[in-house]
Amino acid sequence: MFKNKLNKNIVFLIIFLLFTPIFVYGVDIVVNDNISISAIVSSNIAPPGGGGGGGGGGGVNPPQTVVNFSGMAYPLSRVFILQDGVIVVNTISDPGANFSVSVTNLSTGNYTFSVYGEDAKGRKSQSFSFPLYITSGTTVNIGNIYLSPTIDIDKSEVKKGDNLAIFGQSVPSSDITISVHSDPEYFFKIKSNTNGVYLYNLDTAILELGKHQTKSKSAIDTRVSSFTSPLSFLVGNETKVKEEVLCSTLRGDLNCDNHVNLVDFSIMAFWYKKTNIPAKVDLNNDTKVTLVDFSIMAYNWTG
Amino acid sequence: MKKFILKILFAVFFVLLMSTHHVDASFSILKVSEENISIGEQFYVDIMINTENESINGVEGSVTFDDKNLTLIRAEEGKSFITFWIEKAVLNNNKISFAGIVPTGFSGLIDPFNSSNKAPGTLIRLVFEGKSSGNTAINISPLSLTLNDGEGSIIYTAGNSTYIFIDKSENRVVYESKDDSAPTIDAYVTQDENLFNNKYTLVFRVNDKETGVDTVMVKEGNKDWKEIESPYLLEDQSGRSIINIRAINFSGESSTLTIEPTKKKGFSAYNYIIFLVVIIILLVLKFKKYVFKKQK
Numbered sequence: 001m002f003k004n005k006l007n008k009n010i011v012f013l014i015i016f017l018l019f020t021p022i023f024v025y026g027v028d029i030v031v032n033d034n035i036s037i038s039a040i041v042s043s044n045i046a047p048p049g050g051g052g053g054g055g056g057g058g059g060v061n062p063p064q065t066v067v068n069f070s071g072m073a074y075p076l077s078r079v080f081i082l083q084d085g086v087i088v089v090n091t092i093s094d095p096g097a098n099f100s101v102s103v104t105n106l107s108t109g110n111y112t113f114s115v116y117g118e119d120a121k122g123r124k125s126q127s128f129s130f131p132l133y134i135t136s137g138t139t140v141n142i143g144n145i146y147l148s149p150t151i152d153i154d155k156s157e158v159k160k161g162d163n164l165a166i167f168g169q170s171v172p173s174s175d176i177t178i179s180v181h182s183d184p185e186y187f188f189k190i191k192s193n194t195n196g197v198y199l200y201n202l203d204t205a206i207l208e209l210g211k212h213q214t215k216s217k218s219a220i221d222t223r224v225s226s227f228t229s230p231l232s233f234l235v236g237n238e239t240k241v242k243e244e245v246l247c248s249t250l251r252g253d254l255n256c257d258n259h260v261n262l263v264d265f266s267i268m269a270f271w272y273k274k275t276n277i278p279a280k281v282d283l284n285n286d287t288k289v290t291l292v293d294f295s296i297m298a299y300n301w302t303g
Numbered sequence: 304m305k306k307f308i309l310k311i312l313f314a315v316f317f318v319l320l321m322s323t324h325h326v327d328a329s330f331s332i333l334k335v336s337e338e339n340i341s342i343g344e345q346f347y348v349d350i351m352i353n354t355e356n357e358s359i360n361g362v363e364g365s366v367t368f369d370d371k372n373l374t375l376i377r378a379e380e381g382k383s384f385i386t387f388w389i390e391k392a393v394l395n396n397n398k399i400s401f402a403g404i405v406p407t408g409f410s411g412l413i414d415p416f417n418s419s420n421k422a423p424g425t426l427i428r429l430v431f432e433g434k435s436s437g438n439t440a441i442n443i444s445p446l447s448l449t450l451n452d453g454e455g456s457i458i459y460t461a462g463n464s465t466y467i468f469i470d471k472s473e474n475r476v477v478y479e480s481k482d483d484s485a486p487t488i489d490a491y492v493t494q495d496e497n498l499f500n501n502k503y504t505l506v507f508r509v510n511d512k513e514t515g516v517d518t519v520m521v522k523e524g525n526k527d528w529k530e531i532e533s534p535y536l537l538e539d540q541s542g543r544s545i546i547n548i549r550a551i552n553f554s555g556e557s558s559t560l561t562i563e564p565t566k567k568k569g570f571s572a573y574n575y576i577i578f579l580v581v582i583i584i585l586l587v588l589k590f591k592k593y594v595f596k597k598q599k
Contacts, residue, residue, distance in 0.1 A: 039415030084386040084510060085406040086489055107484045109512030110382055110425070114407040129358070129407040129451075131384055131424065133414050140415040229453060251453075255495045262489060265387050265404075266506035266534040267498045272389055272402075278497045284455060291363045292457065294389055294404045295449030298360040301406030 034223060035071075036143045037130070042066070063137035065107070070100040071145025072223070073117035073125070074169040074196045079147075080303060082114040082127075086262070087303040093117070097171045097196060108136040115145055116302065119169040122258065123150035124250075124302065126226055149176060149198070149218045151228040157240040158204050164233060167199040170218040170225070176200075181213040181230065192218070207235045251283055252297030259302045268297060328355035329458060331364075331443050332423055333465040340433045340467060341474035345376060347430045348441055348465065352448070353423040357458070358408035361449035362426060363390075365400040372439035372469055375399065376430040379480060379553060381515035384409045384424035387508060392427055401427060408451030428515075430478055433469040440464050482513035482554035490548050492565055498534060503542055503565065505535040514553035522547040542566040 042063040073079045073093045080090045081101055093099040103113070111134055116127040126148040132140065149170035158164045166178055173191060176198045180186040186206065192198040198216075213230040247256035254264040271277045271289045281289055283296040332351040340346050350366060352359075362385060368375070378392035378399060385403035392401040411421025431441075442464045450456045490507035498504050509516040520528045523537060524544035537546070542565035551557040 037413060037415055037418035082407070086508070107512055110384060110412060112384065112386060112405055112407070112409065127407040129409070131405075131409050131412050133412055133422075138415070254497065255493070262387075262508050263491060263493050263495070263506055266493075266504075267495055269389055270498055270534050281497060291361045291389070291402060291404075291447060291449055292455035294402075295361040295451070295455035296453065298387075298404040298406045298408070298449075299451055299453040299455075303406075 034144050034146075035128075037132075037140070038143075039138050039140045042137050042139050064104060065134060065136050065138060067103045067106065067111075067113060067132070067134065067140045067142065068100070069102070069113075069115055069145060070098070070141075070143045071115075071147065072097045072171050072220075073099050073147045074119050074150070075172060077120065077169070078118045080116055080118070082112075082116075082301075082303040084112055085114075085301060085303060095172075106134050106136075109134060113142075114301070114303070115147070117147045117150075119150040121150075121152070121169075123152055123168065125150060126228060127301070144223065146171075146218070146220075146223040146225045148225040148228050149192075149216050151214070151216050151231060153214065153231050153233055154242055155233060155239055156242045157234040157236050157238065159237060159239045160207065160209060160235050161203070161205045162239050163201040164204055165199060165201055166214055166216070167197070168216060168228070169196045170198060170216075171220050172196045174218045174220040176216055176218055178202075178214060178216045179227065180207070181215070182207050204235050209235050209237075250300050250302065252300045254280055260297060260300045261303050264297060265294075268293060329353060329357055329359065329448055329460050330355075331426075331446055331460045331463045333441060333443060333463055335441075335465050335467065336478070338465075338467060339470065341470045341472045341476075342433045342436060343473050344476040345430060345432045345478035346467075347379075347428050347478055349382075349428050350426045350443060351423040352426055352446070352460070354410050354448075356410050356421060358410040358451040359448045359458075360406065360408045360451040361402075361404045361455070362446055363402040364446035365398050365444045366429065366441065367398050367444070368431070368441045369439050370397050370434070372433070372435055372437055373431045373441075373467070374434050376432055376478075377517075377553060379428040379430065379515040381428075381480070381482070381511045381513045381552070382425045383427055383515070384412065385426065386510075392429075399429065404449075428480075431467075433467075436469050436471040438466060438468050440466050480514040480553065482511065482552055482556060484512060485556045485558040486511040486516050486550035486552050488548055488550050488558060488560040490560055490562060492537065492542075492546065492562055499536045503537045503540050505531070505533070505537055505546065505548070505562075507533045507535075507548060509550040511550070511552040511556075516550050517553045518551045520549045520551075522549075 075095050075097050077093050078090055079099045080087050088103055089101055091099055091101040111132050113130045114127045117125040150168040154165040170192045172194050176190050176192055178188045178200050188200055190198055190200050211234055213232050215227045215230040217227045218225045250260055252260040254267045268281050271281050277289055283293040330353055334349040337346040375394050384405055386405050388403040390402040392399050412424050445462045446460045448458050487510045492505055494501050509519055521531045522528045523539045523546055546562040547559055549557055549559045
């Protein structure tokens with residue numbers, strides 16, 4: 001009898017311990033953990049002087065402090081590197097979507113570097129953030145960065161049963177997963193073409209009437225990107241083509257210059273804890289400018 | 304058997320309940336340079352945050368202390384992971400309040416030589432001086448942290464305290480941070496309808512990797528240097544002055560940035576058009592006069 005009760009309790013304990021981590025920690029799965037970060041101490045011995053002159057020879061130069069970034073974005077697209085929220089360098093990826101870029105002239109200290117890409121249509125990827133402690137005279141290599149795809153939709157509202165085009169750009173011939181966040185969540189898989197462009201025509205007959213969201217991620221070999229920021233659309237009784245907006249759609253771009261940077265931050269800071277604020281600076285529509293509005297701006301930061 | 308099933312159901316319910324509530328694992332740390340000091344001795348407290356790998360992008364909070372025992376000398380932000388201060392650390396009635404953001408998020412400081420571990424990040428370094436003897440506390444309030452999730456979801460850290468013993472003896476010790484580097488300056492002159500009614504405004508961000516920036520000054524054209532904060536409404540709204548901005552760190556190192564006038568001196572395109580129109584009118588009149596004379 002006692003043995004039977006003990007056995008039941010042990011079974012219960014095993015089931016409890018087995019399932020607890022899945023439920024409690026399952027939401028915090030880290031993607032993109034194959035990014036590699038390494039450092040070496042730079043040599044301060046200059047290469048020997050050019051031959052022929054006889055004199056000269058090696059000299060001692062101050063060691064360079066360099067941070068190298070490399071990874072994949074979109075073919076022939078622009079990749080931006082931010083240092084503490086300010087764009088310090090940008091580069092163009094090759095036709096295979098590979099990019100490599102360096103930041104130099106750094107002193108010892110804490111830095112936050114961010115990387116994001118922009119496709120041919122000006123759509124931006126999610127940002128990667130690297131808060132690093134840099135020691136003078138070291139070379140830091142950050143490799144295997146795999147930027148999220150870009151994403152867009154052709155309609156803001158779609159009549160149930162009509163098609164919604166979901167499109168964007170990623171690495172050529174990569175596997176694109178499109179999520180349509182409804183109840184239940186649907187996943188659709190397609191492949192990007194040789195230019196990295198993807199297009200999925202979603203038949204909205206499967207969706208309920210109401211608001212839905214879509215996002216995408218990309219994978220190639222063992223690399224998997226993070227999801228894009230979600231885009232919202234409505235399934236209703238009529239179809240409305242997405243209007244071309246005069247001002248940037250980036251949340252936090254207060255002066256409509258297609259960037260979220262120091263100027264926008266300064267405009268918002270001007271209204272911090274003030275009353276009668278302009279609607280434009282109130283990003284969460286709670287009639288005040290608080291840390292939450294700044295957080296939304298920081299998330300969409302482009303430098 | 305019934306009891307066993309009930310237990311299982313309870314466990315599942317408990318686990319599901321846990322999964323719907325976000326566990327705020329982030330916590331604050333107060334790291335002091337000296338716990339036992341004398342009257343007149345300076346020491347520092349580093350306010351740090353361990354985000355437990357959670358990506359945060361905003362911090363708001365305050366630190367309190369007893370001004371009978373301690374004097375705040377300065378707040379150094381040089382080593383902070385915060386890159387844009389909404390509210391720089393200011394002292395008001397024994398309370399030091401601050402708020403700032405880190406664009407694109409912070410989830411712990413990475414040492415590139417050992418990238419598997421992320422270290423807590425320094426929020427601010429507060430330099431104090433012993434004023435009178437006794438045991439005294441430095442308290443950090445529960446900090447509001449915003450998650451880097453695009454919605455500004457707020458989580459809180461628990462409050463925290465550290466205790467300092469100030470001896471009766473006097474010992475004048477000045478704490479000075481080493482800083483050989485000059486601050487960096489990013490600045491723009493901008494106009495926006497939501498910023499001083501579309502008037503010319505100077506916006507800037509200054510950064511110093513060691514002690515932090517003590518003072519920022521501006522000089523508009525031939526006017527005197529003036530201490531300012533961002534955003535700053537320019538006195539000269541003509542847009543024709545050279546603007547110099549100087550940032551000085553707590554070690555006295557400085558750097559200056561010059562912004563060229565928004566409007567160039569001399570003829571603008573508009574002036575050229577007016578000038579051209581006047582010349583054409585004069586030529587036409589002259590030509591008419593000439594034709595009229597010839598006809599006579």
